[in-house]
Amino acid sequence: MKGEVETGLENVVALESSITFIDGEKGILQYRGYDVEKLANLTYDEVSYLLIHGKNPEDEELEAYSRTLKDERRIGSTLIEVLGFCNFNIEAMDALKTITSLMSHCDPDLNTNNPQANTRKGMRMIAKFPTIVTSFSRLKRGMNVIEPDYEMSHGANFLYMLRGSRPTNLEARIIESDFILSADHELNPSTFAARTVTSTLSDLHSAVIGGLCTLKGPLHGGARMAVMNMLDEIDSPKGAQNFVLHKIEKHEKLMGFGHRVYKTYDPRARVYKQLAREIAMEKNDMKWFEIAEKIEGAAYEEYVQNRGKPIYPNVDFYSGVVYKYLDIPPKLATAVFATGRISGWIAHCLEQYSDNRLIRPRAKFV
Numbered sequence: 001m002k003g004e005v006e007t008g009l010e011n012v013v014a015l016e017s018s019i020t021f022i023d024g025e026k027g028i029l030q031y032r033g034y035d036v037e038k039l040a041n042l043t044y045d046e047v048s049y050l051l052i053h054g055k056n057p058e059d060e061e062l063e064a065y066s067r068t069l070k071d072e073r074r075i076g077s078t079l080i081e082v083l084g085f086c087n088f089n090i091e092a093m094d095a096l097k098t099i100t101s102l103m104s105h106c107d108p109d110l111n112t113n114n115p116q117a118n119t120r121k122g123m124r125m126i127a128k129f130p131t132i133v134t135s136f137s138r139l140k141r142g143m144n145v146i147e148p149d150y151e152m153s154h155g156a157n158f159l160y161m162l163r164g165s166r167p168t169n170l171e172a173r174i175i176e177s178d179f180i181l182s183a184d185h186e187l188n189p190s191t192f193a194a195r196t197v198t199s200t201l202s203d204l205h206s207a208v209i210g211g212l213c214t215l216k217g218p219l220h221g222g223a224r225m226a227v228m229n230m231l232d233e234i235d236s237p238k239g240a241q242n243f244v245l246h247k248i249e250k251h252e253k254l255m256g257f258g259h260r261v262y263k264t265y266d267p268r269a270r271v272y273k274q275l276a277r278e279i280a281m282e283k284n285d286m287k288w289f290e291i292a293e294k295i296e297g298a299a300y301e302e303y304v305q306n307r308g309k310p311i312y313p314n315v316d317f318y319s320g321v322v323y324k325y326l327d328i329p330p331k332l333a334t335a336v337f338a339t340g341r342i343s344g345w346i347a348h349c350l351e352q353y354s355d356n357r358l359i360r361p362r363a364k365f366v
């Protein structure tokens with residue numbers, strides 16, 4: 001056995017991948033060689049195709065990809081019935097993992113594990129996640145489930161199914177960018193989990209369930225829900241400074257801040273901050289944005305003063321602010337993140353299957 005224990009596998013390079021590049025010192029993030037800031041202006045379908053197929057789609061390829069995703073949006077009455085049985089005190093993530101598991105039973109490619117079948121299975125999950133999450137949310141609020149629209153964009157249809165009314169153009173644009181910005185992030189914990197499941201040659205639904213269970217934790221995607229709860233708790237820009245000081249005094253983590261890889265501002269947080277500003281202005285309600293800016297300012301100053309170095313917002317911070325403005329309930333936040341992340345998981349699982357070696361590190365016995 002070589003080497004010392006790297007706790008949390010920090011800086012351990014576990015595999016080669018041609019999907020996503022991160023420079024954590026400079027704050028650069030690229031999917032398939034393209035800066036995420038630019039990709040955030042495309043459609044989710046385009047970026048999903050890019051991640052999964054490793055190239056930009058030709059017009060007709062995008063047309064066909066998008067058509068399949070739209071046509072696959074519907075979930076059957078059995079899945080809706082089971083959603084109805086889910087405990088409504090749970091987070092949408094728990095419903096999503098239950099339904100993903102059940103969905104595998106109904107998948108026509110259930111027992112096939114080749115690249116074509118896995119791409120089809122992956123596309124079904126990408127298409128149906130918005131329907132599952134929004135249906136759960138509506139049932140939880142005692143409302144009827146909305147049939148998907150088969151023409152709207154991925155993002156616009158998500159908000160339509162959540163609310164039962166069409167979103168504004170800006171809202172539709174913002175949720176589309178949200179799904180793109182959330183879509184992939186190299187070997188983050190949930191993707192690593194999904195790849196580990198894949199590396200045993202288990203099936204794609206199992207790998208995605210592994211990803212969902214991992215994303216849910218508050219140190220990972222669960223921080224997005226925690227950020228929304230924090231905004232509610234602070235409730236006014238005046239309360240932000242004290243909130244941050246209190247966290248430092250109690251040696252508690254500030255949710256939506258810090259990152260294993262970024263030593264500087266997370267490039268996605270910068271885009272989310274701009275989106276949050278735009279939606280706040282459209283709604284003529286700067287409250288959540290101002291609270292967030294105060295938290296960010298206080299976190300920077302107080303951590304420099306108390307710990308000698310700043311902490312910066314990560315992807316979960318301003319996305320939580322954006323969700324406040326989109327009226328996404330906190331218990332839905334991490335499942336909305338997963339609705340974007342699913343394309344990244346599928347891309348990584350396909351890459352893993354295509355050149356597989358069992359992922360199996362060692363422990364140092366003590």
Ligand SMILES: CC(=O)SCCNC(=O)CCNC(=O)[C@H](O)C(C)(C)COP(=O)(O)OP(=O)(O)OC[C@H]1O[C@@H](n2cnc3c(N)ncnc32)[C@H](O)[C@@H]1OP(=O)(O)O
Pocket residue numbers: 008188218219220221223252253254255256257258259260261307311314315316
């Ligand atoms: C989609 C995503 O997963 S993005 C991350 C979402 N998670 C969060 O926002 C939760 C809050 N953040 C954190 O817990 C961490 O920053 C993590 C889990 C993201 C990264 O963790 P690690 O790389 O293991 O860093 P670790 O937790 O060891 O922190 C290193 C130092 O920075 C401090 N630190 C890191 N993040 C924070 C934070 N959010 N608030 C306060 N201090 C922090 C730690 O206390 C530690 O200080 P010390 O060296 O004085 O003990």
Ligand SMILES: O=C([O-])CC(=O)C(=O)O
Pocket residue numbers: 184185187188189260261314315
């Ligand atoms: O990369 C990570 O460790 C966490 C993260 O930002 C993500 O999954 O988007």
